[in-house]
Amino acid sequence: MIYGVSYTALVFFIFFVGLVLGLSFYFARKTKSASSYYAAGGQIHWAINGIAFAGDYLSAASFLGICGMIATFGFDGFLYSIGFLAGWIVALFLIAEPLKRLGKYTFTDALNSKFKSRAITLTAAISTLIVSIFYLIPQMVGAGDLVTPLLGLPHWVGVVLVGIIVIFIVASAGMTSTTYVQFIKGGLLLVLSTILTIYIFKNGFTLNPVNDGSAYHKFITLTPEVADSVVISVADYKVISQQNVKTKHFVKLEKDNVQRWFDLVKDNDQYLLKEVLSISEGEQGIMLYNGEPREKAKFFQVGHMSKIIVDGKEVEKTGPVSPFRFLSIINKSEIVRFSEVKLTDEGKKVTLFYQNITKGKDFMLPGLKYKIGKGASVWSRLDFISLMLALFLGTAALPHILIRYYTVKSQRDARKSTILAIAAIGIFYVLTLFMGLGAAINGVMDVESSNMAAPLLAKAFGVVLFSVISAVAFATILGTVAGLIIASSGAIAHDLLDNYFNWNLSDNKKVKVGKISAFAVGIFAIALGIAFKGMNVSFLVGWAFSIAASANLPAILFLLFWKKTTAKGIASSIVVGIMSSLTIILTSPTMWDRYGLDPANAIHKLDNPAIISFPLAVLTIYIVSLLTQDKLVEVHVEANV
Amino acid sequence: MHHGPAAELGTDHASAKKAKLGVWFFYLYLFLYAGFVVVGVLNYELLGLEVFGGLNLAIVYGIGLIVFAVLLGVLYNNMCSRYEDDLNKEETGL
Structure with missing residues (x-):
């Protein structure tokens, strides 16, 4: 798309991004301890925590990607809204309580507490790294798309800009997703989406937008x-x-x-x-x-x-x-x-x-992207089922998603926060339907990238709304990218080099290695963000969900619900989950198109791998655990440590 | 990165019951979610059926799944709170 520079938008944009970043740094300095890091020692009101929870979850992919996909493919985009929320329910109902009984708060912590296995340390670190990188791609693509209409610069400049800012932030001060910042972002996203939706209804329909x-x-x-x-x-x-x-x-x-x-x-x-x-x-x-x-x-x-x-x-x-x-x-x-x-x-x-x-x-029906109606091939039906499976199971398998659940003082408040978050996320996802449809009919779509549907719709209604929405989305991307780069560099420096390869680094060296890793991951993310230009970010997030669901979920479910699970079973399942999902993604029609080949000649027709990779991983953990029963480590699950 | 809780939560005798309730609710939601997928794959035309006010089944079912998730969450919260009240109070009394 060809965009001119809008100076009014630019001024508002810089102001709001600066405000959000400034608040991040301010609260980061104030909260040093682990307990105050997330919830100020349990002093935060459950309602604020709930909206912050929503702010955590609603990444740029939700806002940019889903609206864009609905605007391009109608109901097929809304499938992502349905699946993302359903996945959240799985995380709450199936994982949250049993995991809390283990006294551990992330998937890696839980696995490592039960089996002190080097194989699990290695595979879980690699899994975290791969899922984080696949989550990074859509964020970087979204960042490039956001900057283009604001600065009138090419997409790659936006990607490089975000990469450099985030590497600088991570390498110098560090950036934390404190509750108040997430509350502000989550709250603003909800309020702005509501305003945009009201504009759509007020505007109605016209043949000449x-x-x-x-x-x-x-x-x-x-x-x-x-x-x-x-x-x-x-x-x-x-x-x-x-x-x-x-x-x-x-x-x-x-x-x-x-x-x-x-x-x-x-x-x-x-x-x-x-x-x-x-x-x-x-x-x-x-x-x-x-x-x-x-x-x-x-x-x-x-x-x-x-x-x-x-x-x-x-x-x-x-x-x-x-x-x-x-x-x-x-x-x-x-x-x-x-x-x-x-x-x-x-x-x-x-x-x-x-x-x-x-x-x-x-x-208003599924089928424009994922063909499932009359005449649809078996492949496209499988692709649809596979997507719905990945969205349903992926959320619970993301390494970071439930952390905030455990960080408030009383269990009741934790649950109340969660319910408010589900309600806020649910309302937001219903709004994505209206925003996506509104973008489809109001002459705002950029044919080169669907990701800007919602911000460009806002631009049609007023430059201030556009710049504020863009700024909030941009700040969200910065925060998410920073978090993912920190998680990736942690997996490399802490889990792989220090724990697995026993480098025995001093604290100073550990920080240095961490920063070098962050720099390397940042450069890699920039390259991927440029390579995947033009792709819908929700579709890309779908891949991250597929890998997470295949690599992590069988491991965590078997750990929680099957006593015969062994360390070798878990490690093998993670490897099979990663390998099978990655292989299917890298040989998919979409990737064939990225390689410059004809997608029709791809090895298979499946864009979403979960329908094959998830059952494979489940089968692996089951069979390998049965075969390695003599190595079983007896562990008693202590209720509420 | 540290992932410790903000505060210690104390002993909870209701946790096993809450976990069981969570599994039941998971199956209930899975049934409805899978229902949407199955209808889409096996009887696609049904999704286009006008249900009310000019809205088709796909939209009503889709929004319904979102609303139901919220309602189920509220119900889960209420039932968990009740379990905690009952079981943890009994224990304190002993």
Whole structure:
């Protein structure tokens, strides 16, 4: 997308990011001890803790990714909202209480307390490292996307910027996710999402959305002369070439020395050429947007309604609508999405985004990304089941998710905080549905990346709302990235080098090794953030969930609920979980596309690995534990240490 | 990184019962969640069925799963508190 710099947005953005970072540093200095680190020694009110809990959980992926995926694929994006919350319930019901009886607070601590096994230390550290890195990718991608419309700079600059800031923070002062900062972030995210949703309802529906004061781009439709599905001529245009991609026909036309692409469609027995958005390589490697250089700014934000049906009648616009009416009108109407096609023209790569008219009733059902309806292949059905499985089981398996549950004074307050958090997260996820749908129909979508759907929708309603929302999302990303880099460097320096390889480092050296590890992980994260540009961040988080669910959850569940579990069983299960999920991800159609290969030729058609990797890991822990019973270490679970 | 609690929680005689309740609630939620997935895979057209007010089953079921999670959480909290009141009080009395 081509963005100009908005100085008003920039000023507000810097102010709010500075405010959140300043508060982080302020509270970090005030809270030094382990107990005060999270909850000020149990002095914090349960309600504040609850919203802070929500602030912990609602990473940028929830806000940017889910809204973007709903705006692009409709209900399929909402599957992530449903799954993320369901996963949280699993963590609370199944893991929280039994784990607390063990007196341990993270998955690694629990495993290591029961079996003093070097194999577990090694595999758990590697698992933490891999899950953290896969969680880092979407954060970095999101960071790059956020900075682009604010500064008008390329995506990679945003990624590098975040990487450098976080490495600096981690290496110099350290950054803690204190309760008050998470409370502010969580609270702001909820309030701002509510404001944005109210704007959507107030705005209602229109065929001609206005974006930040400027009218929506009028897409050209031409009537060509066609013979045997080949365009012969078009009035006022010169036909340059035609490319057929599967069932679609794309035609390159020239007018006033500008070459543009059109989609040949048949409408009521009449052929029409509909304007598409294109990105192509021009002379001397200059990228052309709709056939013209970047500075001409001929690339547009898109996404609109082609038909609005209210009470059976077609209308041009509606006034304000209620939430239920908003959903039911979309269900009856018609939306224009922009779908991507890649082709090669005169030896150069061309990406086209064509108008894909989608019935509202299809948009409001699963199937546009994960095909499960009539004619869907077994692979796509498995992919859908696999995604839902990973989302359901992944949350509980993330190394850090339940920490805050154990850090308030009374159990009652811990639970009350948790219930408030579930309610807040639940409300937020319902709001993502409205924000995503709102972005889809208000002409704000950036075809190059779906992640900016919600912030760009905010921009359409006002630059201040946009900059504040972007700042909160950016600060959230900074906090999450810092936490993940600290966790990764801890896994390398503490668990691997110190504990496993017995380097016996002095405290000073440990800190130094930790900082070098943080720097290395930071650089790696920057590279990955650039490599995965344009991918939906929720989809990427789905991968982190799949790996976590496969590598960690069988281990923790068997540890808690099956007395015959052995150290070797756990270590093998973690290895099998990691290896199988990674192998499936790295050979998936999506990765094939990243490698520059045709996704249709990928080894398999599964994008989400959990349906294979999770049962494999379960089977491994069961069989290996049975085979290594003589090595069983008897451990008594003490109730409430 | 330290992961210790902010304060010691003391002996809780209700913890086994709470854990059991958690497992039951997990199965209940799993049943409903799996129901959504099964309907999607085996009888996809059913998800498009208009349930009320122009909303299809997919939307109602999806939002329903979110709302139910919250309600189940509230119920879990209440029942756990009751177990703690009953069992920990009895123990104190002995």
